[in-house]
Amino acid sequence: MRKRATFAVLAAVTALGGFTAPAAYADETVGDIQITNVSVNGGKNVVVGVTDKTITVSLTATDPSGIWDADFYLWRGPDGTDPYYSADDYVTPNEDTTPADCIASSATTSTCSKTFTFEPDWWLTNAHAGTWKVGVQAWANDDSRTERYAYTTTRIQRLSKLTANAGPEPVAAGKTLTVTGKLSRANWDTLAYAGYTAQPVKLQFRKAGTSTYSTVKTVNTSSTGALSTTVTASTDGYWRWSFAGTSTTPAVSAAGDFVDVQ
Structure with a gap:
C-alpha cells in the first residue's frame, strides 16, 4: 500500500533524511555537490479537486563522484525560521525509501524524483490553499551533501x-x-x-x-x-x-x- 503523505503542524521534529536539523534557518552544502534544477508538478501549479491528486517533484544534481540520493519536503512558515521546528504546515513524500528514484544522465549527474499526494478526504483543507516553499536535499556517492530549505515555491490551488x-x-x-x-x-x-x-x-x-x-x-x-x-x-x-x-x-x-x- 502506498505510504500516505505525512502532514503535521510542527512544534519540533527529529532529523529528516539523514540531516540533523540546525539550530537556525540556513542552507547547507558540504563538498562539491550542486543542485541545478528542481521541478514541481512539471512546472505547473498543483490544482486539486475533491479527489486525491498525486504529483512528482524532481531535482537534478551533479557531483564528481555521482549522485546517490535525494529527498524533498513542502512547507509553509515565516521566512528566516527553520522549517523543521517552526513550519506552520509540513508535507513529506509518499516514498520513504532510500535511495530515491534517481536516473543518471552521466557519471556525475542524475535526476531524482519522489511523489506527493494531496488528499482532501484526509488532511487537505481550504486553509492550505496558497503558496508553499519547496525544500530539497541531495547526497553524492562520496558523502557530499546539500540542503536548500526553500529552493523554489509552488502553489496549491482549489480546482x-x-x-x-x-x-x-x-x-x-x-x-x-x-x-x-x-x-x-x-x-x-x-x-x-x-x-x-x-x-x-x-x-x-x-x-x-x-x-x-x-x-x-x-x-x-x-x-x-x-x-x-x-x-x-x-x-x-x-x-x-x-x-x-x-x-x-x-x-x-x-x-x-x-x-x-x-
Missing part, C-alpha cells in the same frame, strides 16, 4: 469551474441577450464544489468565423458564485465567461455558447 449560457436562442438583431453562468471551486472541507463569491469575471465574445475572444464587460459573482448580465445582440457568435484566477484558485474560462442572431 475551479465556470459555466456560461446565453439566451434566448435564436435572438433578433438589436434585441437583449442575457448571459448567465456560475464560478465555483473545490471546497476541501466539504468535498464538494461551492460558488466563489465576489470575484471579477470577464464576459467575452467571439464572432462566428474568428478565433479570438474580446472582453465586453466585467461582472462580479454573487454570494453564490452566480453571474448574470445583459447585452445587445448584433451578430452570430460565441459568448463565454473568463476568470483570471487568484493565488488559491486557478484561471478558468467557460466553453463558448453559440448564439444565432437573426
Whole structure:
C-alpha cells in the first residue's frame, strides 16, 4: 500500500533524511555537490479537486563522484525560521525509501524524483490553499551533501469551474441577450464544489468565423458564485465567461455558447 503523505503542524521534529536539523534557518552544502534544477508538478501549479491528486517533484544534481540520493519536503512558515521546528504546515513524500528514484544522465549527474499526494478526504483543507516553499536535499556517492530549505515555491490551488449560457436562442438583431453562468471551486472541507463569491469575471465574445475572444464587460459573482448580465445582440457568435484566477484558485474560462442572431 502506498505510504500516505505525512502532514503535521510542527512544534519540533527529529532529523529528516539523514540531516540533523540546525539550530537556525540556513542552507547547507558540504563538498562539491550542486543542485541545478528542481521541478514541481512539471512546472505547473498543483490544482486539486475533491479527489486525491498525486504529483512528482524532481531535482537534478551533479557531483564528481555521482549522485546517490535525494529527498524533498513542502512547507509553509515565516521566512528566516527553520522549517523543521517552526513550519506552520509540513508535507513529506509518499516514498520513504532510500535511495530515491534517481536516473543518471552521466557519471556525475542524475535526476531524482519522489511523489506527493494531496488528499482532501484526509488532511487537505481550504486553509492550505496558497503558496508553499519547496525544500530539497541531495547526497553524492562520496558523502557530499546539500540542503536548500526553500529552493523554489509552488502553489496549491482549489480546482475551479465556470459555466456560461446565453439566451434566448435564436435572438433578433438589436434585441437583449442575457448571459448567465456560475464560478465555483473545490471546497476541501466539504468535498464538494461551492460558488466563489465576489470575484471579477470577464464576459467575452467571439464572432462566428474568428478565433479570438474580446472582453465586453466585467461582472462580479454573487454570494453564490452566480453571474448574470445583459447585452445587445448584433451578430452570430460565441459568448463565454473568463476568470483570471487568484493565488488559491486557478484561471478558468467557460466553453463558448453559440448564439444565432437573426
